[in-house]
Amino acid sequence: MESGATESAIIDIEAVAGTTSSPGYRAQDVISATGLTKKFGPIEALSGLDLSVPHNSIVGFLGPNGAGKTTALKLLIGLSRPTSGHATVFGLDAVRESNAIRARVGYLAQDPRFYTHLTARETLEFTARFFFLGSKAAIRRRIDETLELVGLADKADRPTKGFSGGERQRLGIAQAQVNHPDLLVLDEPAAALDPLGRRDVLTVMERLREHTTIFYSTHILDDVQRVSDHVVILNRGRKVADAPTSQLLDGGCTYDLTVRGDAGSAKARLRGQPWVSEVSSTVNDGGEHITVTVTDQEAGDALLLRTILQDDSVAVTKFGRKHHNLEEVFLQLVEGQQA
Amino acid sequence: MTAATRTDSVELIPATSHGWTIGLANLLRKEFGQWWTTKLWWIQTLIWLIILNGVTTVIMLDSSGMAPEELVNEAVQTFFLVGATAIGIGIVLTLQGAIVGERELGTAAWVMSKPASRTSFVVSKLIAHFTGFAATAIVIPSAVFLVTAAMILPQPVQYGPFATAMAVMGLDVLFFVTLTLALGCLFKGRGPIAGIGIGLILVGQFFKGMLPEPVVLATPWLLGDVAASFAIQQPPEFNRLVPVIVVAMEVLLLGLVGIWRFNREEF
Numbered sequence: 001m002e003s004g005a006t007e008s009a010i011i012d013i014e015a016v017a018g019t020t021s022s023p024g025y026r027a028q029d030v031i032s033a034t035g036l037t038k039k040f041g042p043i044e045a046l047s048g049l050d051l052s053v054p055h056n057s058i059v060g061f062l063g064p065n066g067a068g069k070t071t072a073l074k075l076l077i078g079l080s081r082p083t084s085g086h087a088t089v090f091g092l093d094a095v096r097e098s099n100a101i102r103a104r105v106g107y108l109a110q111d112p113r114f115y116t117h118l119t120a121r122e123t124l125e126f127t128a129r130f131f132f133l134g135s136k137a138a139i140r141r142r143i144d145e146t147l148e149l150v151g152l153a154d155k156a157d158r159p160t161k162g163f164s165g166g167e168r169q170r171l172g173i174a175q176a177q178v179n180h181p182d183l184l185v186l187d188e189p190a191a192a193l194d195p196l197g198r199r200d201v202l203t204v205m206e207r208l209r210e211h212t213t214i215f216y217s218t219h220i221l222d223d224v225q226r227v228s229d230h231v232v233i234l235n236r237g238r239k240v241a242d243a244p245t246s247q248l249l250d251g252g253c254t255y256d257l258t259v260r261g262d263a264g265s266a267k268a269r270l271r272g273q274p275w276v277s278e279v280s281s282t283v284n285d286g287g288e289h290i291t292v293t294v295t296d297q298e299a300g301d302a303l304l305l306r307t308i309l310q311d312d313s314v315a316v317t318k319f320g321r322k323h324h325n326l327e328e329v330f331l332q333l334v335e336g337q338q339a
Numbered sequence: 340m341t342a343a344t345r346t347d348s349v350e351l352i353p354a355t356s357h358g359w360t361i362g363l364a365n366l367l368r369k370e371f372g373q374w375w376t377t378k379l380w381w382i383q384t385l386i387w388l389i390i391l392n393g394v395t396t397v398i399m400l401d402s403s404g405m406a407p408e409e410l411v412n413e414a415v416q417t418f419f420l421v422g423a424t425a426i427g428i429g430i431v432l433t434l435q436g437a438i439v440g441e442r443e444l445g446t447a448a449w450v451m452s453k454p455a456s457r458t459s460f461v462v463s464k465l466i467a468h469f470t471g472f473a474a475t476a477i478v479i480p481s482a483v484f485l486v487t488a489a490m491i492l493p494q495p496v497q498y499g500p501f502a503t504a505m506a507v508m509g510l511d512v513l514f515f516v517t518l519t520l521a522l523g524c525l526f527k528g529r530g531p532i533a534g535i536g537i538g539l540i541l542v543g544q545f546f547k548g549m550l551p552e553p554v555v556l557a558t559p560w561l562l563g564d565v566a567a568s569f570a571i572q573q574p575p576e577f578n579r580l581v582p583v584i585v586v587a588m589e590v591l592l593l594g595l596v597g598i599w600r601f602n603r604e605e606f
Contacts, residue, residue: 074606077452078451079448079451079452079605079606080605080606081605099361099454099455099456100454102452102453102454102455103353103354103454105452107452109445109448109449109452111445112445112449113444113445113446113448113449114446114449115369115446117373117377126365126369127453129354129364129365129368130354130362130365130453130454130455131351131353131354131453131454132351132352132353132354133351133352133353133354133355134350134351134352135350137350138350138351139351142351
């Protein structure tokens with residue numbers, strides 16, 4: 001192993017931190033917040049959050065415990081009032097017009113609670129009656145369809161008192177989308193679910209994407225990476241990243257290579273190139289793994305592989321731009337900010 | 340989109356209420372359901388029949404040489420005086436968790452995440468609990484009292500004045516329902532609600548005679564006396580309209596304070 005060759009993800013924090021725009025990201029925003037701040041006594045739970053969530057997107061809202069995610073979600077649907085700043089949902093003011101907002105939103109709380117004497121079906125009927133006046137039969141059909149969607153059809157007539165955490169979570173998702181909302185705001189939707197339940201929730205979210213915008217908080221980074229178009233990361237009440245998932249995970253100017261043979265002269269040649277800023281490597285059973293950071297991505301794409309292959313003693317078994325996983329990005333951003 | 344969903348879209352008409360009434364009909368349906376589709380209504384009815392009709396039936400049966408008119412008055416007065424105190428205590432004990440409990444359990448936050456105004460949330464409880472207690476603690480026991488009196492007492496009870504007395508008792512019920520719900524909006528725990536509510540009743544019971552008249556007239560302590568005086572058609576020493584008007588104003592004030600506070604609640 002060469003000196004300083006620890007394999008760490010090199011993430012261009014500057015590129016994602018505070019980024020709020022991408023093509024077409026503002027004009028069609030469902031949620032828009034500017035300087036949204038919430039204080040509880042001396043504690044600032046949320047500090048100047050700027051946020052834009054476009055139509056028909058799935059936006060993952062990430063952050064460690066106590067980062068301010070739940071606070072932000074509650075501010076958006078009017079369960080809480082901001083200390084300062086401003087938020088709109090569908091262009092409606094989140095404080096003054098929260099009833100009109102909630103008529104178009106489905107909300108799932110972090111730990112959903114329902115009236116325990118009501119059955120799942122009665123709970124959904126009670127929820128649906130906030131939105132609809134229609135016939136009993138039509139409401140019953142909608143409820144049956146929703147119960148089927150979340151896999152609670154066989155437990156529909158059981159009082160929710162005996163529901164497990166996972167069943168309550170499924171009911172929570174059902175009540176959040178019984179009105180077919182234009183916006184789903186979900187606070188940890190998969191938190192209490194087993195792997196199968198999680199998979200089902202993600203499938204439902206992907207299915208709803210066509211008609212609905214989804215803004216959800218979670219700790220499960222794999223889920224975010226799988227379904228989200230856009231990621232917002234919050235730490236200690238402040239936004240530390242806001243970017244499309246692909247951009248966040250894109251290694252940018254970093255390349256990963258795996259080579260067989262003696263790569264010493266190839267690495268020396270690389271270091272001599274003006275467009276290469278850093279070369280590091282590790283050796284393992286599969287060969288030597290080299291990470292190259294360049295200052296010019298076009299040069300990297302065009303010249304990097306050629307430069308290495310000038311040496312006949314080296315065989316390249318793997319080559320490509322680096323892709324981070326969300327956990328790397330998340331940890332680097334959060335720990336970076338804490339440091 | 341399936342055919343069933345398309346049909347639903349036609350048949351499901353978006354709710355149209357505005358302002359503070361948003362969600363009121365649905366919340367009222369739920370609150371009334373909690374009274375009348377669960378065992379709550381018959382448990383409450385049983386309690387008040389035992390307390391109010393039990394005591395007054397014993398009085399009716401034990402005339403102890405009283406004149407007929409005296410016996411009627413004794414039974415009627417006992418009915419309203421015991422009722423005014425006992426119903427107040429019953430309401431405070433039953434409703435101390437009506438708001439606080441929902442806040443603790445998280446159901447209030449859940450309901451408030453739907454298109455429902457906070458005013459609707461409080462008003463639906465006020466209407467449903469007032470109706471529930473008025474029916475189970477006044478109307479049903481009064482009907483039973485009148486039937487029992489007609490069967491046992493040597494002299495009939497005057498229905499008109501008795502109905503006026505029931506209306507005064509309705510104000511007593513409304514006061515304690517409003518007070519308890521308003522305290523639920525103001526405090527986070529059940530302790531202060533039960534303490535203040537029951538404390539108010541007990542102070543009236545023990546110290547009513549020692550306090551200045553204007554103070555006593557400004558409380559619900561005299562509503563039992565006012566109701567009894569209407570029922571037996573014997574005006575009291577004080578102007579009985581004063582406590583009625585003052586308590587009605589207090590109900591309004593408490594209701595507004597409770598609603599104002601709940602509208603500022605953070606979930």
